[in-house]
Amino acid sequence: MTTINRFVPFVLVIALVMFVRAPFMIDAAPYESTMGLIQKIFYFHVPAAMMTFLSAFVCGIASIFYLVGRKRTADHIAVAAAELAVVFGLIVLVTGPIWARKAWGVWWQWEARLTMTLVMWMIFVAYLLLRRFGGAGSDVLAAAVGLFGMALVPFVYWSVNVWRTLHPTTNVVISLPPEMMSVFGWCAAAFLLLYLALLAVRVRLEVARAALEDAFLAVED
C-alpha cells in the first residue's frame, strides 16, 4: 500500500497537466456534424461515465472479496470505490442533461440508459447511506448492496443496444475519426489517472480511519 501511495503525487501531477491541456485539445477538435459546440461535452461526459462503471465494478468485486474472506482491505476499497462511483456518477448526471437540453430539447428523458444510470447511481448512494446510518454490521450488508450494484452495470451498458432510443448507441466511440479519437483518448486517460489517484488516497484515508477506530475500541477495553 505504501508503494502505491508514493506514486500518487506523480499520478496526480500528470493528471493535472493532462486536464490543463484538455480544454485546448477539445477546442481544436473538429465539430460533429449535427450538434455543433455542445457535442464537445462528450469528451468529459463519456470518460466520467466509464470511470463510474469502472468504480462500480471495483466496488462489486471488492464487496465479493469482503463477503467471502472478510478482509478489511477489501472493505476499504469497496467504500472508496462506492464513493467515487457516486462522485463520477454525479458528473455524468450533470453533464448529460446539459448536453441533452441543447441536443434533444429536454433536460431528461426516461429512456433505458439514462434511467438505468440514475438507478445505478442511487444504488451506490444507498450503499453510502447504509454505511453511515446502518449501525453495527452494516459493512457486510453494504457489501451485498455493492454486489447487486455491480450486477446491474452490464444491464446499463447493454440496455441501450436493446432498446434503441434517443441516447447514442455504444458504437459511437469505436467509430470516431482519428482527430476526435485522440482527444477522447487523452481525456479518458486523464480521467483514469485521476480516478486511480483518488482511489488510492481514499483507501489510505479509510485505512487510517479504521486504525483510529481500532485504537478507540482498544482504549475502551
Place this chain on the structure above:
Amino acid sequence: MSVLAAAWLIAKKDLVVEARSRELAYTTVFFAFACMLVFAFSFVRDGRALEGVPAGILWVTVTFSGTLALSRAFERERQGETLRALLLAPIERAAVYVGKLLGLILLMTGVEVIIVPVIGLLFDAPIGRAPWLLAGLLATGTIGLAAVGTLFAAMLVRAHSRDVLLPVLLYPIAVPVVIAGVLGTAAIFAAEPNLAVARSWLAMLVFFDAVFITLSLWTFGPVMSE
C-alpha cells in the same frame, strides 16, 4: 433434511402463524386499498383514469404493500428473537431464505388476487384481456421484488434505521423489475394491446428473477453469519 423440505417447513410455520392472526393479510390488503385511493385522486381526471395509468397504479401498489409486508414479517421475527433460532437450526442457510421467500410470495399472491380485480373495476382496466399473461407478469414481478426484498429485510433486522433503509436499498435495485412489470402490463391494458411486447417483458422478468434469486441465495449465507 433437504433444503426444499426445510424451506417448506419454515414457510408453513409463517403461514400457520399468519392464519391464526391474519394480521399481515388484512393490514396489507387494506394498505393496498389506501394506496390505490391516493393514486386514484392523483391520476383521475373527469372521473376516469388517465391513459396508461392503471398499470402504474397496480405496480406501485404491489411494490409499496410488498415492502410493508416484508418489513413487518421480519419485525415479527425480530420481536420473537426467532431469527437467531432459525439460523441456529441444523438446516442450510439457503433454506431459511427460501422459506421466508415462499411465505412472502404466498402472502403477496393473496393480496394481488384481491387487488387486481379491484383495480380492474375502479379504473376500468381490461384485466380479462390476457389473464395468463397478466398473471405471469405479476407472478414473476412479485418473485423478483420478494427475492431481493427478503434478502435485504433479513439483513436489516438488527440494523439501525431499518424502516427507512429497506425501501432506500430495495427500490433502486428493484427498478428493473418494476419497469418490466409496468411496461408489460401497460402493453396489455393499452387501447391497442401488443401481447408480443408483453411477452418479451415477461421473458425479461424471468431473466431478472433468475439473476436476483441466484445472487440473493449466494449472498444470504455470508451476510447472515454474524
